[in-house]
Amino acid sequence: METLLVIVVVVLAIAALTQAVRIFEISSQIKGTDTDVKVDDRDNNTQGWLMFLFLIFFFGAFAWMIIEYMEVTLPISASEHGVAIDSLWDISMAVIILAFLVTQPLLFGFAFMFRGRKSRKATYMEHNNKLELFWTGIPAVILAGLILYGLTTWSNVMNPEQDEEPMIVELYAKQFGWQARYAGSDNQLGYANVRLIEGANILGVDQGDAASANDVITSELHLPAGKPVKFVFRSQDVIHSAYMPHFRMQMNCVPGTQTQFQITPTVTTAEMRSNPEVIEKVKRVNALRAERGEDPWEFDYVLLCNKICGSAHYNMQMKIVVESEEDFENWMKDQQTFAEMM
């Protein structure tokens, strides 16, 4: 039935278009000109005005989106380095939005102003070295600033100060879930390799390595606020990407090798839940969920997979809890060590 409907609509559409073209053709025959193919002053005028109207519509829509959609974007950074990334983001955004707001009106404005007329003659100009130097120079100077600022930030994020020894946590990815392995009291991870995976030893940790005994494997990631933590990433099968949007952290997990990223979480889950932006977001989300008859949601940090990894890629997640050091220690006490597990 639907297929039939689709066919009917397509046939009707083609018929309508044919008729429309015929009308254009006939009217151009009556007028004795080629109005159906040739562009005349009237077209230039209409299309020029449309260009101008589009500009207004475009900027109106842009403003509307900022008002309506900015609220869905991520809240304040929950990590130390994320704050630096966010200020770089804000400044870069300011620069590009400014460039956007200057160049689009020039483009559509000129299109409108110089819409063709029979009486008009275009001005012959080939080039203007001063002008060209000017608009090569301006972007170059602005870019130099952005590059310097960007590289400094990048260098600080990638090589954080080591005045406190970071806690080592391995994040282990496989289709389609995450596991965390804490290095334990010695803060040293036992050697591990996928080839050692057997039975309960799901991460392939070497039982012969003394450092492995007090490792702790969990399926929820708990982190103490204010303490640096160095993540080490491994993957068991394909490339995954550990993405913690609230912490401005992302690193690929690559089979056959290890990657790492150090962060310092600063905002506990409880604090983030009482952030006004987050309260608003939770309200919005829960209103929608209530409509669909789903359970209300409570805000939690989350680790997502952000590299295509197979059928359940869209649902590869792990809950993250940031808490006080005391709460963290208490939680850790309740966990089994690797030695106990085996």
Place this chain on the structure above:
Amino acid sequence: MEAHAHHKETFITKYVFSQDHKMIAKQFLITGMIMGIIGVGMSLLFRLQLAWPDKEWPILEALLGKWGTDGIMDPNIYLALVTIHGTIMVFFVLTAGLSGTFSNLLIPLQIGARDMASGFINMLSYWFFFASSVVMLISLFVENGPASAGWTVYPPLSALPQAVPGSGAGMTLWLVSMSLFIVSSLLGALNYIVTVLNLRTKGMSMTRLPLTIWAFFVTAILGVLSFPVLFSAALLLIFDRSFGTSFYLSDILVAGEQLTNQGGSPILYQHLFWFLGHPEVYIILLPALGISSEVISTNSRKPIFGYRAMVGSILAIAFLSFIVWGHHMFVTGMNPFLGSVFTFTTLLIAIPSAVKAFNYITTLWKGNLQFTPGMMFSIGLVSTFITGGLTGLILGDSALDINVHDTYFVVAHFHIVMGLSAIFGLFAGVYHWFPKMFGRRMNKNLGYVHFWITFISAYGVFFPMHFLGMAGLPRRYYTNTAFPMFDDLANINVLVSYFAIIGGIAQVIFIFNFFYSALRGKKAEQNPWRSNTLEWTTPVEHIHGNWPGEIPEVHRWPYDYSKPGMDEDFVPQTVPLGPNEEGGGH
């Protein structure tokens, strides 16, 4: 060549195994359009899924069969659809469809040559492309579905059928298809380079080349230098998949099975892939920029502003495009110092790009703008080139890329700057050179309707995606419903899908206008846009060898529009300089 014109032509040699560049151009265009319909159609299917994940769509069951049971899309076929959509749009539509069409059509016509340097190789180039398209389409029908590891087909996902069903026969066919495609692309590109260097008519110095030719020429060089690297990447992947080697594989346990592969690196693949992959962006974009330069200048009735700067920026972009590939890999764990280098080189591209944008805008200044549909799409191209290019300053900055890498922010960026700009360039080219291709005119009113619906819905689809990315939404998610934090993005997704459907359906207007005009359109005059370039000195009826008599001699650059002291507002390149006329250094 003269003898050529007297050859007896059969249907087969004229329309099928043609060695005439004008016919080959049309073959590329129509094949590209068919692939484009399929590629865009796929995107509409997955937009249905993304906006209304719980709804049952009978059309999905009708089209997808066992992967759309009860009208619900299967997650694996979702991944396959995004993969094949990307592959088709990037390679088959915007590389072959765009470059193949207009390089073939315009290089001989605009430089004053009877045909390509080798008509036979040119024919082979098309037929390799055709074969490649057929294999890609066949891959849609294999039992476990087509390739589904994303259009970049990163191993190990693409190497292991256990990891995703599409990595079985579907992926094998993908690799076969791409290998054929690379052969096609190399044959074409070599031919373009040789033709531009050797077959220019008398007086056609390099600084008198239209910017279209400069763009096609540099694009061909990019292709020759980068596609072989993709071929090596594909070859090693074929070895890993079929012959048990370990170039990209090491320490893997998948679906309960320990693999014996040891010592390979999946990151190696990414380096090889993006060494092509980034120049590929410019292989797509430069021809579109070349086309818009020509269309904007002609229809502004003004010389393109800063011809030498335009050529210089094409060369600068082309050079830089080879040393920026690492910006696709900032979060692979690469050495942070290397990340800094790639950030630096990447952001440098903004300078020649800005020069191009400003030069386009200045070309409009004090012009006498003729809003042909081709001109409309060219202006649209400049708009999207700016909008999408600007967000490149965010993504090219390694520190900022950390948090938006692989999110919808990236999807928004590359679709606007590369996808839209290139497709607008393609449309501009078709509207502008349709009279040359078919000897008939397209209906301008349908052209206007097509432009406005396409332009507005294109921004409607991709602009809101920036906000999705800033909300942390990863790309290639079958549905966002697994994360409550994304629940309030649902209405944005619905808006995007509405625009996608409107924009997709609007292409029917174009397709109709195209075929109707090709068959029944008004007969074109020889130089309908009052243009300066050589292609408009050829007769409307196509003949082998392009010009009936001698090839015309060129006496000036192609942009003498509205030159003071001239009667007309255009002076074709074939007109000798007047006694007191300045050549302008060309």
